[in-house]
Amino acid sequence: MLDSKTGDRVTCNRYNGPYGNNTYYDKFKHPVKAAKNFFKSDCDYALVKSKACLKDYGPAKYRYCAWSPKSKNGKCSGIIKHKKTFHRH
Structure with a gap:
């Protein structure tokens, strides 16, 4: 588990949905907790526009969002024109 607060650097805002608790769950x-936090998150919305975010669930070397390089941080949030740091819906 990883708790986040507004402005934290994240790889993907996949746990900032309105019914979640700002916590990343494996x-x-x-x-159940992971799905609740994912529902209506940036990543959820970004998947409608681009399937590239699905790469985050595969091998690390092919991930779309990543801790390194910094340019990939929050990339799915950028697809939907949201801040690339953690924010809650």
């Missing part, structure tokens, strides 16, 4: 260990 989707295998906590599938």
Whole structure:
């Protein structure tokens, strides 16, 4: 688990949905909590516009959003014209 606050640097805002609790949960260990936080998150909305964000669930070397390089941080949020740092819906 990882708690975030507004302005934190994140790879992807996949847990900033309006019904979540600003906490990243591993989707295998906590599938219900992870899904609740994902619903209507930036990543959820970005998937409608680009399937590139799905790459974040595959091998690290192919990820669309990543800790490094910095230009990839929050990239899915950018697709929907949102801030690339953590923010809550």
